[in-house]
Amino acid sequence: MEPVTLTTDRLLLDPFLPEDADAVYASCQDPEIQRWTTIPSPYGRQDAEYFLHRMVPDGWRRDTEYTFALRLREGGRPIGALSLHDPRAGGWEIGFWTDKEHRGRGHLTEAALAVARWAFTELGCPRLEWRAEVGNVPSRAVAEKIGFRVEGVLRAGLVNKGTLRDCWIGALLPSDLGLPSVLPYLPAREGADRGPAVSAGA
Numbered sequence: 001m002e003p004v005t006l007t008t009d010r011l012l013l014d015p016f017l018p019e020d021a022d023a024v025y026a027s028c029q030d031p032e033i034q035r036w037t038t039i040p041s042p043y044g045r046q047d048a049e050y051f052l053h054r055m056v057p058d059g060w061r062r063d064t065e066y067t068f069a070l071r072l073r074e075g076g077r078p079i080g081a082l083s084l085h086d087p088r089a090g091g092w093e094i095g096f097w098t099d100k101e102h103r104g105r106g107h108l109t110e111a112a113l114a115v116a117r118w119a120f121t122e123l124g125c126p127r128l129e130w131r132a133e134v135g136n137v138p139s140r141a142v143a144e145k146i147g148f149r150v151e152g153v154l155r156a157g158l159v160n161k162g163t164l165r166d167c168w169i170g171a172l173l174p175s176d177l178g179l180p181s182v183l184p185y186l187p188a189r190e191g192a193d194r195g196p197a198v199s200a201g202a
Contacts, residue, residue, distance in 0.1 A: 003060050006068065006118055008110045013068040016056050016078065020069060023077040024048040033097050036136045038160050059085070070098065070111050082111050084119055084128075090182075091127035092119055096142070103138070109145045113177075116146065120174040124182045128172045133158055133165045140168060147176045 003015040016024070025048040027033065034041040059065030064087070070080035080098030094115065098108050119125040130148050132139040140150065148170035156164035174181045 001060055001063055001066070003066075004118070004122075006114045007073070008114045010073055011107060011111050011114075012071045012073055012075070013082065013111055013114060014071065015060075016052050016067065016069045016081075018052055020078050021045070021048045021052055024051060024081075027078075027080070027097075027099050030100050032100065036133060036139065037095070037097055041161060059083070063087075068111070068115065070107060080108065080111070082108070082115055084115065084123075084125075089127075090125065091129055092123070092125050093129045093131060096139075106145075108142045112142065112146050116172055117177060117179070120177065120179045120181075126174070126181055126183050126185075130170045130172070131158055131167045133160060133167050136168075140170075143170050146172065148172045149176075 005015070006013040025043070025045050028039055028043040028048065033039065034043060040047045055065070056067045059067055065083055065085040067081060067083040069078035070082060071078055079102045080096065082094070082096040084092040084094055086093050094112060096108055096112060116128055119128055128148075130139075130143045131154070132143070134153060144150065149172070150168055150170040152169060154167050154169050156166065157169065158165050158167035173185070175185070
C-alpha cells in the first residue's frame with residue numbers, strides 16, 4: 001500500500017520523511033520511551049536512520065506495518081509515532097509513543113481514534129488490539145480513553161529487550177465506535193451451556 005495521510009482537528013498523520021531523523025533520534029533518547037517500547041536501548045542515530053529508511057517504508061510496501069508520524073496541523077517536526085502492525089486473523093495491533101513535552105494534551109487519543117476509524121473503514125479490520133507491558137499505566141490510560149476494553153493479562157505475552165514480559169491486552173471493535181463490522185459478531189452469553197472440549201483449530 002502507498003502511505004496515506006490522515007487529519008484530525010489538531011493533527012496531521014503523515015509518512016515519516018528522511019529529514020525527520022534528528023527529531024526521531026532526539027525523541028527516542030527519552031528513558032520512558034526506551035523503557036516501555038521495544039525500540040533499541042541505547043538508541044543511536046543509526047537506529048533512527050534504519051527506522052526511517054527501512055522499517056517504515058518496508059512496512060507500507062509489504063502491508064505488514066503502517067506507521068504514521070504525528071505532527072501538529074501547522075506542520076513541523078514529528079511529535080510522536082503511531083503504527084498498526086502484525087496482522088493476525090484479519091486484526092491489527094496498535095502501538096504509539098509521543099514526545100514527553102506533548103504528553104497529557106490528548107494528542108495520542110485524537111490520533112489513535114483517527115487511525116482506528118481508518119483501520120475499520122479502509123482496511124476492513126474486524127478487531128484492533130492494544131498491548132502494553134503491565135505497569136505502563138500511561139499507555140493503558142490512552143487506550144481506555146479511546147475505548148479499548150482491557151481483556152486481561154497475557155503471561156510472557158510481550159518481548160522487550162530480549163526478555164519475555166507480562167502484558168495487558170485490550171481490544172477495540174468497530175461497534176465500539178459506532179461502525180459496522182466486516183463480519184457478524186456473536187458475543188458469548190453469560191451462563192451459556194458449555195460446548196464440547198474442542199479447540200478452534202481442531
